[in-house]
Amino acid sequence: MSSTRKLQLIGGLFSLPALIIVTFSTIIPVIWNIVLSFSKWDGITSMSFVGIENFIKVFSDKASMKAMGYSLVIAVIATATAMFLGILLSLLIYKVTKVEGALFRFVFYSPVMLPLSVVGLLFTLVLATDEGLLNNILGLIGLANLQNAWLAKKGMVLVVIGLVQGWRSSGTVMMLVFTGIIGLPVDLxxxxxxxGATYRQEIRYIILPLVKPTIQLALSMCVMSAFKTYDIVFSMTGGGPGDISKTAPLKILEQAFMSNKYGVAAANSVIYAGIVITILAILRKGIGGEKYEY
Structure with a gap:
């Protein structure tokens, strides 16, 4: 056996545990979910094949369509917030000294290390209508007219959740873009x-064009993260008041574990995943462009 073949065999053996984990934790559940989406099953009686009936039920259910719309709104706001803050912070940190930069990176990245549920609970205390920190501060500084029911007003609650989720994800974007910037040749x-170029001109003509692949990666990660609107929504509002912030993941769980409509829930999740994949494909193609070599 040649040395190359031995190395390939050793590499395959080392990859085997990871492959087994991915197979049982991702591949098999995805296949099972797709099969379930074409079936009727309540978790107790026998499963029966119903074709595309579950998909028709999802598309004809106004609550499911609203939930997907709410998820889309939160995802757009969260992604835009994370990308704007992350890129801005990376450009600012690049210009400070190493010690200050390390401190700022730690401070701005630390929210990423907190679970979304914890972030949601913290901001619930900050944004509570009566005893919330934000409304109390606004009252103390004479801006009581700006006090609001941040988590109880239709439309407003989706914007707030999106901003909170975007703020939490901005640290990831910052680190990715900053890493891309420091990897650029100093000669440039x-x-x-x-x-005689200013830093603003360097950003426009050197940094942004050359770190475009990194920005594309950060955008893809932000979109995937932003559509996981379960933890933060559940901890901040629980989908309420009423259902004004009930997102698609919450609706899917409700259909599966409260209504025992596992087939409908599976179809809903397949549609939701298809929407996310389509959006990712459009974004990747849309921001693609010239490749620069240096």
Whole structure:
């Protein structure tokens, strides 16, 4: 046996545990979910094949469509917030000293290390209508007219959840983009300074074009994270008041574990996953462009 073949065999053996974990934790559940989406099952009686009936029920259910719309609104706001803050912070941190930069990176990245449920509970205390920190501060500084029911008003609650989720994810974008920036050749910046370029011009003509692949990766990660609107919504509002913030993941869980409509819930999740994959594909193609070599 050749040395190359031995290395391939050893690599395959080392990859086997990970492959087994992925198979049982991801591949098999996905296949089972797709099969279940074409079936009628309440978890007790025998399963029966119903074709696309479950998908028709989902599309004809106004509550399910509203839930997907709410998830989309939160995802758009969260992604835009995370990308804007993350890129801005990375550009600012790049210009400070190493010690200050390390401190700022730790401070701005620390929210990412907190579970979404914890972040949601913290902001529930901050944004509570009566005893919330934000409304109390607004009252103390004479801006009582700006006090609001941040988590109880239709429309407002989706914006607030999106902003909170985006703030929490901005640290990931910051670290990715910052890593891309410090990986750029120093010669490019030295040449631009000799030509009299300002930092604003460096950002426009050097940094952003060259870190575009990194921004594309960060955007994809943000979109996937933003559509996981369960933890933070459940901890902040529970989908309420009423159902004004009930997102698709909450609706899917309700259909499965409260109504015992596992087939409908599976179909709902397949549709939701299809929407996310389609959006990711459109975004990746939309922000693709010229590839720069340096």
């Amino acid at each position: 910046f030295e040449s631009s300074k000799l030509d």
